[in-house]
Amino acid sequence: MNKTYALYVFALLFPLSSLGAIKISDSLSVSGFGSTSITKSDNKTPIFVHREITEDTCYDCDTTFGLQADWNINQDFNTSVQLVKRPQDEWSNPEIEWAYIAYQYEDFSFKGGRLRLPMFLASEYYYVSQAYTWARPPQEVYDSILGFTFYDGVSVRWENHLSDETLLSVSPFVAYPEEFTVELAQSKMIFDTSRIFGLSTEISGFNYRLHAGYMHTKFKLFPSTEDTIINIYTLGAEYFYDEWQFMAEAEADNTQANWYISGAYNIDKLTPYITYGESHHRRQSHSITAGLRYDITYTVSVNAEWQNITMKAEDYAKGQTGQFITSPLLLQEEKDAQIITLMLNFIF
Secondary structure: OOHHHHHHHHHHHOOHHHHOOEEOOOOEEEEEEEEEEEEEEOOOOOEOOOOOEOOOOEOOOOOEEEEEEEEEOOOOEEEEEEEEEOOOOOOOOOEEEEEEEEEEEOOEEEEEEEEEOOOOOOHHHOOOHHHOOOOOOOHHHHOOOOOOOEEEEEEEEEEEEOOOOOEEEEEEEEEOOEEEEEEEOOEEEEEEEEEEEEEEEEEEOOOEEEEEEEEEEEEEEOOOOOEEEEEEEEEEEEEEEOOEEEEEEEEEOOOEEEEEEEEEEOEOOEEEEEEEEEEEEOOOEEEEEEEEEEEOOOOEEEEEEEEEEEOOHHHHHOOOOOOEOOOHHHHOOOOOEEEEEEEEEEEO
16 A cells, blocks of 8 residues: 555545544544645736636635534534635634534444535545645546535535455435535625435445435525525545555536546655546536645645646637636636646645
8 A cells, every 4th residue: 555545544544634644632632734836828818716716926815724523522422623724714713614513423433513514525635635645636626616615504424344354335315405605706796595405325445436425405595585506416436556546536417527536656755746627517618737735744745736638629719617716708818728726735
């Protein structure tokens, strides 16, 4: 087993706080994570949800910093709080990404509070860049739901060992009605949700994971008074073979279909990787990403990454946005963009 996969397995089996957290007491610990980058595009149209990279060199488009506190109340109850300064946040106004209390009873885990949306392979550690190979998770899939990452509600998780090496988990969840605001460039979108529920399932073994997710949501998009219903389906797979790591995910809903496939090869502290992705219908684009990750230690890494994102000429002529925040046609910009990124990631 290579070092990258060994760290990955360790992170799955134990909480983030076990990788060097500050122990306040035997039951209470505090840990943290962060990332920052120097990045720029060759197109002045802002690109990527909540990051909005342009042709101007940006030193804070990816800046993320989080603190997490974990308290094991007793053998059955535990609680966790995660406060994150996300790329779209000001330092003075971070977001509570999760804050829940959990109860364990035999093969069942019950959680209530603010919880992470369990739709993708990297959902649980989305803001912890040290936990995945890329500088950013592929935008085709991870930006498909406009950067929503949490909900306020309850979930139940059932786990069952199908064999000594195979674990099955099934987790239904329900969210309380809530209002969400998404800011894209100079516009603001307000979603008034009246119904959100879903199901996450996962099968994992020694060197693989299979994940499937479903979410149903009913909402009004202000100022409209019309209800909109969207059903979101996701499917993902991750597989390790010797020094190789392969990942693929797809997302589909009423308005779009998105997917990517990615491969990486670990050479001691170096991991070169390549990713190809496509978006269809609501967004029309395809991309290729090539990068190199260098693990300085198990807790600090650096990514150097190049991305090329483009769309067809006919889609550009229709005013499609692709992965841009707005149509580049409106700014009389080219339909393609190349993004260069140098990123630092760390956990403690």
